[in-house]
Amino acid sequence: MILALAGGVGGAKLAQGLAMVLPSEKLTVVVNTGDDFEHLGLSISPDLDTVLYTLAGLNDTARGWGLAGETWAFMDAMERLGGETWFRLGDKDLATHVERTRRLKTESLSTVIDDFRKRLGIGCRIAPMSDDPVRTVVQTQQGRLPFQDYFVRLQCAPEVRGFEFSGIASAKPSAGFIAALDAPDLEAVIICPSNPFVSVSPILGLPGVKERLAKRKVPIVAVSPIIGGEAVKGPAAKMFKELGLAVTQESVAGFYGDLLDGFVIDERDANSAARITGPRVKVAQTLMRDTEAKAALARQVLDFSGTLRS
Numbered sequence: 001m002i003l004a005l006a007g008g009v010g011g012a013k014l015a016q017g018l019a020m021v022l023p024s025e026k027l028t029v030v031v032n033t034g035d036d037f038e039h040l041g042l043s044i045s046p047d048l049d050t051v052l053y054t055l056a057g058l059n060d061t062a063r064g065w066g067l068a069g070e071t072w073a074f075m076d077a078m079e080r081l082g083g084e085t086w087f088r089l090g091d092k093d094l095a096t097h098v099e100r101t102r103r104l105k106t107e108s109l110s111t112v113i114d115d116f117r118k119r120l121g122i123g124c125r126i127a128p129m130s131d132d133p134v135r136t137v138v139q140t141q142q143g144r145l146p147f148q149d150y151f152v153r154l155q156c157a158p159e160v161r162g163f164e165f166s167g168i169a170s171a172k173p174s175a176g177f178i179a180a181l182d183a184p185d186l187e188a189v190i191i192c193p194s195n196p197f198v199s200v201s202p203i204l205g206l207p208g209v210k211e212r213l214a215k216r217k218v219p220i221v222a223v224s225p226i227i228g229g230e231a232v233k234g235p236a237a238k239m240f241k242e243l244g245l246a247v248t249q250e251s252v253a254g255f256y257g258d259l260l261d262g263f264v265i266d267e268r269d270a271n272s273a274a275r276i277t278g279p280r281v282k283v284a285q286t287l288m289r290d291t292e293a294k295a296a297l298a299r300q301v302l303d304f305s306g307t308l309r310s
């Protein structure tokens with residue numbers, strides 16, 4: 001069994017690759033919920049929805065979030081009424097949020113997501129990292145900002161000083177996450193190319209997760225979200241700079257520290273391999289432009305993790 005840890009777009013792409021090359025019962029994808037928030041009275045889980053829509057083949061690849069073929073009548077009507085429109089909820093996407101919000105009154109997020117993924121025809125397991133609320137807060141030079149305010153409303157403009165994950169100390173990993181961490185047939189943990197600060201950190205920071213990982217003698221392999229000094233998508237590179245770190249593969253590997261057995265970097269950064277101490281390094285084509293590239297990277301990551309197994 002392979003456990004993949006994922007945030008938004010980059011994480012969803014590799015998760016899709018893994019889902020293409022593994023039998024569905026051999027894959028569990030655990031997803032960050034630190035980006036979740038309540039908006040217009042609805043429970044929004046952006047990373048879970050990105051993973052669901054991508055694995056179902058329903059995602060909008062150009063925009064990077066939401067559903068393909070989306071329409072915006074709800075947002076237009078909201079604008080006419082002077083309502084909040086900075087966070088755009090498409091008409092089709094709205095159904096996900098309305099139905100999730102209704103069901104969360106009596107069910108856990110895990111149960112709702114498991115049902116959604118079955119209804120969307122997804123074979124592998126998808127679990128939120130936790131059923132308890134964890135909310136990422138970005139510490140910036142403009143003060144502390146809830147994640148979506150920083151990310152969408154302010155377009156990641158404020159300079160970052162650090163991060164908090166409100167609620168994490170009392171949050172428990174979800175049952176699906178614990179089951180994967182403790183699975184007797186666990187073969188490897190793959191950290192997808194998601195933002196280390198805001199997508200992967202909350203998952204690894206849940207109480208007991210690092211301890212459970214340390215007990216398992218399975219390879220932990222991260223795929224870097226940085227290529228040639230830039231993030232493929234999102235503010236990861238900007239965050240590294242603002243936190244006083246070089247935007248390099250060494251910085252990404254350094255962020256994960258002792259946790260990693262393997263680290264996958266892009267061909268463009270091949271010359272940094274020699275400077276990475278600690279994990280074994282694999283150089284691969286990590287830019288996932290199409291489904292073939294996602295499957296090819298997934299295969300290489302799995303083969304690499306196989307060579308790390310003692």
Ligand code: FO1
Nearest residue numbers: 008035045046049065066086087088089152
């Ligand atoms: N990202 C944006 O940049 N602008 C939006 O208006 C926006 C709306 C949105 C609605 C539903 C959803 O599931 C995601 C949405 N996202 C939007 C993406 C999302 O907020 C971020 O990409 C993630 O939180 C970062 O991983």
